[in-house]
Amino acid sequence: VSTQSTGTCxxxxxxxxxxxxxxxxxxxNQLIDQKQLGTDYPSNSNTTASESISNAxxxxxxxxxxxFSVWWMTxxxxxxxxxxxxxxVWRLYNYTRDSQxxxxxxxxTLGLKEQQYNKETHDVGFIIFYTFGLGYLTTGDTSYVxxxxxxxxxxxxxxxxVVGCIRSWNGPNxxxxxxxxxxxxxxxxVSMNGxxxxxxxxxxxxxxxxxxxxxxxxxxxxxLVVYDPTTGAVLSQSNTPQGYPNGVWARGEAWAxxxxxxxxxxxxxxxxxxxxxxxxxxxxxxxxADSIPYWDFKYPPSLPQRDTSAASITASALLExxxxxxxTLQQLYFDTATKILTSLSSAAYRADVSSSDVMLLxxxxxxxxxxxxxxxxxxxxxxxALLKYRDMCPTKKVVTVE
Numbered sequence: 381v382s383t384q385s386t387g388t389c390x391x392x393x394x395x396x397x398x399x400x401x402x403x404x405x406x407x408x409n410q411l412i413d414q415k416q417l418g419t420d421y422p423s424n425s426n427t428t429a430s431e432s433i434s435n436a437x438x439x440x441x442x443x444x445x446x447x448f449s450v451w452w453m454t455x456x457x458x459x460x461x462x463x464x465x466x467x468x469v470w471r472l473y474n475y476t477r478d479s480q481x482x483x484x485x486x487x488x489t490l491g492l493k494e495q496q497y498n499k500e501t502h503d504v505g506f507i508i509f510y511t512f513g514l515g516y517l518t519t520g521d522t523s524y525v526x527x528x529x530x531x532x533x534x535x536x537x538x539x540x541x542v543v544g545c546i547r548s549w550n551g552p553n554x555x556x557x558x559x560x561x562x563x564x565x566x567x568x569x570v571s572m573n574g575x576x577x578x579x580x581x582x583x584x585x586x587x588x589x590x591x592x593x594x595x596x597x598x599x600x601x602x603x604l605v606v607y608d609p610t611t612g613a614v615l616s617q618s619n620t621p622q623g624y625p626n627g628v629w630a631r632g633e634a635w636a637x638x639x640x641x642x643x644x645x646x647x648x649x650x651x652x653x654x655x656x657x658x659x660x661x662x663x664x665x666x667x668x669a670d671s672i673p674y675w676d677f678k679y680p681p682s683l684p685q686r687d688t689s690a691a692s693i694t695a696s697a698l699l700e701x702x703x704x705x706x707x708t709l710q711q712l713y714f715d716t717a718t719k720i721l722t723s724l725s726s727a728a729y730r731a732d733v734s735s736s737d738v739m740l741l742x743x744x745x746x747x748x749x750x751x752x753x754x755x756x757x758x759x760x761x762x763x764x765a766l767l768k769y770r771d772m773c774p775t776k777k778v779v780t781v782e
Contacts, residue, residue, distance in 0.1 A: 389773035391718045393766040396725050397475060399733060400763050404472055406737035407452060407465070408484050410445045417484065418491035420454035421462040424745065425738050425754035450736035450754060457492050460503035464756040466492070467510040471763050474518045482519075489515050489524075496531040502548050504535050505563025510760075513569060525573075532570035532579055535563060543612045544585045553615060554607040558594055558632045561587070561639025568646035580647075587643045591655050593617065594636070599662030600628040600677070601636045622746030627678035629746075633663055634673075634693035641701045656701055657709065663694055664716050671719040672729060675744040675751070685751050687744040688729050689758030695720040696765035699772060714772070721765060739763075 411417040420443055445452045455462060466488035473481035489511040496512075498504050508531035516524040538547040540554060546563070549555040564583040571580035593605045593614055602617040623629025637659045644652035666677045673694070675687040695717040702713035723729060724740060731738045731754065738754035740762055745753065 389769075391722050391725075391769065393721070393770045393773075396721075396730075397472075397763070397766050397770070399730070400468075400739055400759075400766070401472055401476065402733060403731070403737050403739050403759075404468055404481075406447075407445070408469070410447055410452075410737065411454075414443075414445065416443065416445075416454060418487045420456065421459065421488070421491075422452035422465045422756050423455045423459060423461040424453055424743070424750060424756065425450050425736075425741075426453060445737070448736045450731060450738055450741070452738065452754070452756075457495055457507075458498065458501075460501065460506055461756050462492060462495070463507040463510040464760040467514050468756075468760050468763050470511070470514040470518055471760075471767060475767060485515065485518075493527060496527045497534055498531075499534045499537045500550065502535065502538055502546055502560050502563050504531050505566040507531075509563075509566040509569065513566070528566065529570055529575050532566050532575055535566055536576070536579055536582055539582045539586075540609065540612075543607045543609065544589045545607065546582065546586050552609075554609040556586075556590075556594075556605050556607065557620070558590065558601050558603055558639070559635045561590060561643070562635055564639065565642050565646070568642070572646060583643070584647055584649070587640065587647075587652060590636075590639075591651065595655055595659065599658040599660075601633055601659070603629050603632045620746075621748040624676040624679055624683075624747055627676040628662075628666075629676050630673040630687050630690035631675075631693065631744075633659065633677070634690045634697065637663060637701070638693055638697035641697050641704075644704060645700070653704055656697075657705065660698065660701060660713060664712065667716070670723045670728070671716065672723050672742075676747070683747075685744050686729075686742045688724060688740040689743040689755045689761070691720050691724055691729075692740065692758050692761035692765055695724070696761045696768060699765060699768040702772075717765065717769070721762075721769060724762060 407422055443454050466485055469481055469485040473485050492507055492511050495507045512524040512527045543554050545556045546560055547554055548557045548560045567579040567583040571577050594602050603620045603623055605617050606615045608615055619625060619627055640652050640656040644656060667673055672686050672691045675685045698713040698717040702710045729740055729742055731741050739759040741754055743753050743755035743758045744751045
């Protein structure tokens, strides 16, 4: 299937990419000024309620970048979000070929190198593939490849042959969240680029168990599946505090769409494409008029919070998925992604360049976590989607580097 759009390419990504460059440069300059470049990583913006991020499995202390009225809070290298801002810089370097972006991307990536040995989290996939992986794919620097291989091994230690999945959260039971589909790309890529082929089987088994145990018949998803670690039996399927009780968490649904699209990219198993299309159908049919989802597809009227991070992840996933399907679905997915990017680029959701260094406002971490914030992963997938859109609409390929 052609990677170019069959549509009319009515959205121009260049102004938004220029905006992203401006915002990234401001953030990087602040990190440099505070001597935090390569040690601290933008995660989410400040909130009016001064909310903290803390739950049973994740606690972090953040420093602050307070030059603007909306400012980044930063976290250390072991946070699951630490790889997203370096990945923005890698993407912008690839777009602009600005040597400063290259230097900053290398610096921020190097600060994450020790995380290749981290066996305490499934998010080593996010942390390492989005930095060392993008770095290798962008520059061909072969020194990044051993880091990827070591990180894949670290992730593989969380795999259980009994359960057939990679453990997400640490605890007495074997807990797996839909987000973990995103970390499989590290295993897929390493297994297909000279690494251990067992990683391929692990990623495939994990994907198959998520189809069976996490994706509902209508294409919606549970956030959490709990397995008995000794028998592999499913103990429970549920939402978590990130979504609404008995709801459908929007970002979890976006992770599922993106993750199965990537699984199909690497494995080419038709069942992965089929489930990605099923998830896409649920997502598209439940989007509001402006195509920016509420934080949960079954949100209560008292909590009408949007989630721009779910929107940007969905847009990027739909653009990629559109390259694997027939022309009718290709048009639907491309047009939906166009609507999402158009809305995200509007004043309703895009940050004000004069008062912030973030890109997207109105992200939502979860039901019992900070709401209405900027999120580094929301910004990353926004940039990624813009660049995908640009590549699919070659008539709009215009780059200006100041």
